[in-house]
Amino acid sequence: xxxxxxxxxxxxxxxxxxxxxxxxxxxxxxxxxxxxxxxxxxxxxxxxxxxxxxxxxxxxxxxxxxxxxxxxxxxxxxxxxxxxxxxxxxxxxxxxxxxxxxxxxxxxxxxxxxxxxxxxxxxxxxxxxxxxxxxxxxxxxxxxxxxxxxxxxxxxxxxxxxxxxxxxxxxxxxxxxxxxxxxxxxxxxxxxxxxxxxxxxxxxxxxxxxxxxxxxxxxxxxxxxxxxxxxxxxxxxxxxxx
Numbered sequence: 001x002x003x004x005x006x007x008x009x010x011x012x013x014x015x016x017x018x019x020x021x022x023x024x025x026x027x028x029x030x031x032x033x034x035x036x037x038x039x040x041x042x043x044x045x046x047x048x049x050x051x052x053x054x055x056x057x058x059x060x061x062x063x064x065x066x067x068x069x070x071x072x073x074x075x076x077x078x079x080x081x082x083x084x085x086x087x088x089x090x091x092x093x094x095x096x097x098x099x100x101x102x103x104x105x106x107x108x109x110x111x112x113x114x115x116x117x118x119x120x121x122x123x124x125x126x127x128x129x130x131x132x133x134x135x136x137x138x139x140x141x142x143x144x145x146x147x148x149x150x151x152x153x154x155x156x157x158x159x160x161x162x163x164x165x166x167x168x169x170x171x172x173x174x175x176x177x178x179x180x181x182x183x184x185x186x187x188x189x190x191x192x193x194x195x196x197x198x199x200x201x202x203x204x205x206x207x208x209x210x211x212x213x214x215x216x217x218x219x220x221x222x223x224x225x226x227x228x229x230x231x232x233x234x235x236x237x238x239x240x241x242x
Contacts, residue, residue: 010050014041018067026074026218035067043146049170055233057212058167058176061144066213074213076233078172080240081201081209083229090226093188094195100156102196107149109139113163116179123182142177149176152196154189164193166200172208173201194227 015038024030037043037051039062048063055076056065066074086094114135121133133141142165143149152164162180166173175197180189194211201209214232215221224230231238 010047014038014043014047024068026215026221030071031068032071033067033069035065037063045146045148045170048147048167049172052169052172052174052210053238055235058144058147058174060140060142061146072235073215073217075215076210076212077214077224077230078208078210078233078238079198079227079230080207081198082207084198084227086195087226087228090191090195093191097187097189097192100154100161100192102200103153103155105151105153107143107151107165109135110151112160113151113153114138116160116163116181120179120182152193152200154180154193154196161187162189162193164197166197169206169208169210172206172210173197173204174210175212191223191226198227 017036017038019034019036021031021033024032037056043051043063048058051063054065056063057076058064065076068074117138118133142151148168150166150168152166153160154162154164160181161184162178164178165176167176175194178190178193180193194209198209201207208231211224211227211230213221214224214230216225229240229242231240233239
């Protein structure tokens with residue numbers, strides 16, 4: 001089990017700040033505090049990989065971790081890809097979507113991607129703030145200068161079905177955000193994107209796929225717990241959950 005003290009050295013030069021109380025993104029009746037890396041810092045790949053191993057996530061150029069004093073519901077999780085075995089439902093999703101082609105692209109702005117992103121946000125997260133994103137805000141959301149980010153396009157017969165924004169770490173991949181055609185819910189494209197990211201880790205000999213935060217009481221985040229076995233970070237180290 002990896003201890004927090006084992007990963008501190010590359011991070012000694014970093015400054016961290018805590019935000020004021022703000023509305024929780026997952027529970028409207030709760031207030032949250034976030035621990036953030038100094039936004040003026042230019043990270044390197046090693047630091048970002050170590051921060052990911054301590055439960056941090058990236059949104060645009062901001063790297064953060066929930067820091068709420070009375071709540072520990074945001075649980076960082078990752079999949080050790082060599083131990084993962086798809087369940088019956090995931091095997092069915094794989095077969096149903098096996099004609100989908102994965103194309104890897106750099107994280108550059110693309111009108112086709114942005115159009116799909118807007119459709120997805122307006123359908124799945126209306127009035128959540130992101131539905132107002134203009135092209136520049138979208139660009140800042142997916143890109144950062146200090147990280148190698150790739151866009152995993154999922155296409156069928158040339159039609160764009162989904163895009164998975166994926167960061168390349170030293171020891172794994174980080175699933176930053178996935179958006180897909182909201183008219184094709186029956187295809188389970190979000191699950192399919194994670195399965196393809198797991199496969200990409202295997203092909204690149206990378207050990208982990210980082211999935212961000214599992215929030216047991218949030219229905220929107222329940223899907224992450226279906227990728228078993230997974231590891232969760234308890235603040236001291238990573239532990240396995242079958």
